[in-house]
Amino acid sequence: MIDPILPIWQLGPIGYSWENRPIPTYISGSPQPGPIDTLIFAAIHGDEPESEVLASYFLREVAPLSFAYKRVVIIPLLNPDGFQRKQRTNAYGVDLNRNFPTQDWAELGQNTIYYSGPSPASEPETQFLMTLLKNYPPLKILSIHTPYRVINYDGPAQTLANLMATQNGYPVVEDIGYATPGSFGTHIGKERHIPVITLELPEDNFTQSDLEANASALIQAILWHPDFPNG
Numbered sequence: 650m651i652d653p654i655l656p657i658w659q660l661g662p663i664g665y666s667w668e669n670r671p672i673p674t675y676i677s678g679s680p681q682p683g684p685i686d687t688l689i690f691a692a693i694h695g696d697e698p699e700s701e702v703l704a705s706y707f708l709r710e711v712a713p714l715s716f717a718y719k720r721v722v723i724i725p726l727l728n729p730d731g732f733q734r735k736q737r738t739n740a741y742g743v744d745l746n747r748n749f750p751t752q753d754w755a756e757l758g759q760n761t762i763y764y765s766g767p768s769p770a771s772e773p774e775t776q777f778l779m780t781l782l783k784n785y786p787p788l789k790i791l792s793i794h795t796p797y798r799v800i801n802y803d804g805p806a807q808t809l810a811n812l813m814a815t816q817n818g819y820p821v822v823e824d825i826g827y828a829t830p831g832s833f834g835t836h837i838g839k840e841r842h843i844p845v846i847t848l849e850l851p852e853d854n855f856t857q858s859d860l861e862a863n864a865s866a867l868i869q870a871i872l873w874h875p876d877f878p879n880g
Contacts, residue, residue: 664780666773676722676785677720678720683785684788685787688785688791689721690790690791692727693728697795702855747764747830747832749775756768757830788875789875791867799819800817801834804834805844813848816863817862
């Protein structure tokens with residue numbers, strides 16, 4: 650446990666990367682498996698360090714003080730091998746955000762940084778996240794990326810995206826502007842109808858004010874409930 654008074658627990662380790670690095674995973678409230686309010690994960694792409702900075706800042710500075718009665722799982726670093734190598738893909742060269750078993754999955758992008766992998770959910774990091782979703786099913790999911798400075802939503806999440814935008818001022822977009830077969834947002838948001846937000850941070854000049862504004866956006870997202878979207 651991070652703090653003996655405030656209920657933020659470390660789970661596991663319950664997942665490992667290709668190179669056997671643990672995937673640190675934390676939960677507020679009871680650590681027992683079962684439904685949770687929100688899943689937050691960052692750095693599915695290892696060359697997007699700002700996402701890990703925000704998730705770690707939120708976990709360390711904000712989470713223990715903000716939602717003591719919510720069950721929230723936070724994964725600050727989903728792709729530790731790629732993060733160590735400063736590359737988009739995992740150690741096997743797979744873009745994890747093209748590796749989910751979507752209806753449009755196909756083996757694409759061989760020898761590029763967008764390689765989907767040899768089969769759907771072939772990668773240990775993808776498998777870990779899918780197992781986590783089964784054991785800790787969330788009402789909503791927030792995935793943190795860079796570099797586009799937008800709030801992209803999949804599934805029934807437009808109201809949530811608009812709410813987050815009141816805190817960070819980012820544009821809200823339904824389409825990121827290019828095809829993403831095998832993506833997490835397609836698999837979970839569009840196909841399984843769970844609200845998914847892809848929070849795209851700016852890549853350059855990510856300041857303390859950006860941290861604070863986006864931490865506020867994350868808090869608002871955690872407090873939002875899909876059955877009561879207007880509060």
